Amino acid sequence: MKKELIRLVDCTMAFDGEIVLNAINLTIHNKEFLTLLGPSGCGKTTTLRIIGGFETPTSGSVLFDGVRINEVPPHKRRVNTVFQKYALFPHLNVFENVAFGLRIPQSVPVTEGGKTRQKKVRLQEAEIGQRVQDALELVGLKGYHRRRVHQLSGGQQQRVAIARAIVNRPQVLLLDEPLGALDLKLRKEMQHELKEIQQQVGITFVYVTHDQEEALTMSDTVVVMNQGNIQQIGTPVDIYNEPVNAFVADFIGESNIIQGVMHRDNDVSFAGKRFLCVDSGFDPDQPVDVVIRPEDVRLTAPKDGQLRGTVNSVTFKGVFYEIYVDVGELEWMVHSTAAPKVGDEVGLCLTPEDIHVMDRPDLFPEGAEALTIEDIDPEPDFEDKYVDEEPPEAEL
Amino acid sequence: MKKRGGLLAAPYTVWMALFTVIPMLLVVYFAFTGEDGRFTFGNFSQLLGYGAVFGRSFWLAALATVVCLAVGYPLAYAMSRETGAVRNTAMLLLMLPMWINILLRTYAWMSILENKGLLNQLLSFLRLPPVRIINTPAAVALGMVYNYLPFMVLPILTVIQKIDGSVIEAAQDLGGSQFTVFKRVILPLSLPGVLSGVTMVFVPGVSTFIISQLLGGGKSMMLGDLIEMQFLGSTYNPYLGSAISLVMMVIVLISMAVMNRFGEGEEEVMVL
Numbered sequence: 288m289k290k291e292l293i294r295l296v297d298c299t300m301a302f303d304g305e306i307v308l309n310a311i312n313l314t315i316h317n318k319e320f321l322t323l324l325g326p327s328g329c330g331k332t333t334t335l336r337i338i339g340g341f342e343t344p345t346s347g348s349v350l351f352d353g354v355r356i357n358e359v360p361p362h363k364r365r366v367n368t369v370f371q372k373y374a375l376f377p378h379l380n381v382f383e384n385v386a387f388g389l390r391i392p393q394s395v396p397v398t399e400g401g402k403t404r405q406k407k408v409r410l411q412e413a414e415i416g417q418r419v420q421d422a423l424e425l426v427g428l429k430g431y432h433r434r435r436v437h438q439l440s441g442g443q444q445q446r447v448a449i450a451r452a453i454v455n456r457p458q459v460l461l462l463d464e465p466l467g468a469l470d471l472k473l474r475k476e477m478q479h480e481l482k483e484i485q486q487q488v489g490i491t492f493v494y495v496t497h498d499q500e501e502a503l504t505m506s507d508t509v510v511v512m513n514q515g516n517i518q519q520i521g522t523p524v525d526i527y528n529e530p531v532n533a534f535v536a537d538f539i540g541e542s543n544i545i546q547g548v549m550h551r552d553n554d555v556s557f558a559g560k561r562f563l564c565v566d567s568g569f570d571p572d573q574p575v576d577v578v579i580r581p582e583d584v585r586l587t588a589p590k591d592g593q594l595r596g597t598v599n600s601v602t603f604k605g606v607f608y609e610i611y612v613d614v615g616e617l618e619w620m621v622h623s624t625a626a627p628k629v630g631d632e633v634g635l636c637l638t639p640e641d642i643h644v645m646d647r648p649d650l651f652p653e654g655a656e657a658l659t660i661e662d663i664d665p666e667p668d669f670e671d672k673y674v675d676e677e678p679p680e681a682e683l
Numbered sequence: 684m685k686k687r688g689g690l691l692a693a694p695y696t697v698w699m700a701l702f703t704v705i706p707m708l709l710v711v712y713f714a715f716t717g718e719d720g721r722f723t724f725g726n727f728s729q730l731l732g733y734g735a736v737f738g739r740s741f742w743l744a745a746l747a748t749v750v751c752l753a754v755g756y757p758l759a760y761a762m763s764r765e766t767g768a769v770r771n772t773a774m775l776l777l778m779l780p781m782w783i784n785i786l787l788r789t790y791a792w793m794s795i796l797e798n799k800g801l802l803n804q805l806l807s808f809l810r811l812p813p814v815r816i817i818n819t820p821a822a823v824a825l826g827m828v829y830n831y832l833p834f835m836v837l838p839i840l841t842v843i844q845k846i847d848g849s850v851i852e853a854a855q856d857l858g859g860s861q862f863t864v865f866k867r868v869i870l871p872l873s874l875p876g877v878l879s880g881v882t883m884v885f886v887p888g889v890s891t892f893i894i895s896q897l898l899g900g901g902k903s904m905m906l907g908d909l910i911e912m913q914f915l916g917s918t919y920n921p922y923l924g925s926a927i928s929l930v931m932m933v934i935v936l937i938s939m940a941v942m943n944r945f946g947e948g949e950e951e952v953m954v955l
Contacts (some may be wrong), residue, residue, distance in 0.1 A: 388857035
């Protein structure tokens with residue numbers, strides 16, 4: 288198990304009485320690439336700013352190496368930040384931007400005559416020069432040190448911002464949507480480079496993004512956040528394959544989210560039909576969200592499908608076609624390499640593994656009792672549509 | 684598009700031509716013309732006799748500028764860190780005197796600084812010795828600082844406010860204490876504001892005339908007073924007056940050029 292580095296304990300943040308972070312608990316391990324993922328306003332940037340020292344949580348603790356650092360100002364934390372809009376110093380050239388942190392005298396404990404005291408130590412110019420060159424080389428900007436920052440492209444400014452942060456050898460690098468302003472191709476390149484840089488310098492990265500693809504590509508751990516709460520913490524594979532609720536499923540990749548009822552283990556009904564599934568552990572007849580990834584749906588001839596519908600639209604997406612199929616009340620999104628025509632009747636096929644059944648967090652804890660199955664079960668509307676094709680399922 | 688823009692600027696172009704360019708040319712023409720209407724350098728050789736006035740004008744303007752900067756920069760910095768009501772109140776107090784006519788303000792200072800004025804009444808009440816300040820250069824400098832302080836504070840405040848907050852956070856993040864952040868980020872980034880503040884105090888300061896007459900008591904004659912005398916006073920001599928104006932303008936331009944050299948390192952931060 289990796290060593291714990293940062294721990295947020297019941298961190299709550301309120302601005303003018305409005306809660307942006309709701310008692311979150313989060314452990315960040317040493318040398319981990321952790322991504323805070325969520326839509327805007329979910330609290331991810333606030334979490335980052337709390338770690339960086341730019342915000343003090345309204346309540347709760349921030350522990351660094353087990354020591355509470357709530358009140359430690361940013362300049363005394365062994366944490367550096369890559370800001371969203373780079374925040375380079377406009378009056379300094381590339382070299383001086385990167386050297387900024389190195390030129391600040393550091394407090395070093397010195398033992399003299401049996402007494403230990405803090406002494407301010409300045410780095411030698413030669414060492415500063417060497418470290419700046421190394422950092423610029425690491426981010427692929429060797430030879431750019433004399434440039435002025437406004438002469439650089441967005442991608443290059445981004446690299447300077449990264450070099451400026453890592454040159455100080457922080458224990459943790461915080462990155463606030465650093466690739467947000469770059470074009471798609473550059474963003475993909477930088478994703479790989481960032482991951483490489485992280486492995487090369489061997490420090491913890493805490494990365495904030497709203498881009499799920501970025502999160503899945505780079506992270507060891509993904510933390511999905513929404514409305515000030517952590518929804519799920521896990522590896523990219525876990526998060527994608529085993530989302531804990533419909534929000535996570537919807538946010539990570541495309542999903543069809545259908546309301547249904549879990550009758551008992553491995554037996555769920557939605558879209559007017561009963562399906563075999565692999566999920567278990569729900570209350571009898573519990574209302575649930577059923578999540579189905581568009582790439583898991585198989586298109587068949589109408590008569591072979593478990594569900595059938597009419598193709599509403601077909602969009603070419605490169606590797607696949609994105610097809611919207613009108614299945615009664617719901618429009619399903621299907622990814623397929625085959626392209627039916629708009630207006631075609633198609634069948635939709637699912638295997639038990641394709642069906643992900645989840646609690647509906649909006650029903651709990653309050654209001655759960657008030658809802659009855661009839662409120663959510665769409666079955667009555669569907670019955671007459673399918674009655675001629677499928678014999679009604681046996682009542683339980 | 685370009686033509687259209689030119690057309691829109693036409694009123695101002697005409698204005699400029701009528702009231703700036705032509706008068707300037709007239710000043711130059713008069714400066715090189717003698718009373719007999721012939722070309723001459725004679726006006727300039729007369730100027731040598733007024734060296735003391737030139738010296739005093741530039742010295743007092745420089746002094747007022749330095750004091751304005753010393754008082755105005757910290758004030759601007761403090762105001763930039765405040766928000767809402769505090770900043771608005773400070774701004775109001777700063778601007779309030781400017782809504783009152785400069786003559787009235789200066790007369791008010793006269794009655795404060797007089798030998799038996801408010802200041803000395805206060806001092807005697809506190810059993811302190813009185814000061815003789817009215818009709819001294821110090822009173823003139825004080826009057827200038829009072830009148831020109833807002834012109835120093837406002838450009839500096841504007842520039843400091845425009846500094847991107849994340850740049851300051853970045854400096855803190857990289858280990859900068861409050862003092863380091865100020866010294867290495869805020870101060871250099873605010874230099875353009877300082878430059879325009881200095882310009883806006885120094886240039887009108889050099890040509891001040893009413894403040895020096897009222898508070899300096901004629902003993903602290905400045906260039907503005909000298910020029911006024913040539914055009915309106917008993918020693919009517921527009922030729923000499925033009926020559927003084929021209930030389931003053933040239934010296935001011937040279938001072939500004941030197942100043943701007945200092946700020947050249949910051950060329951990407953635009954000057955107000």
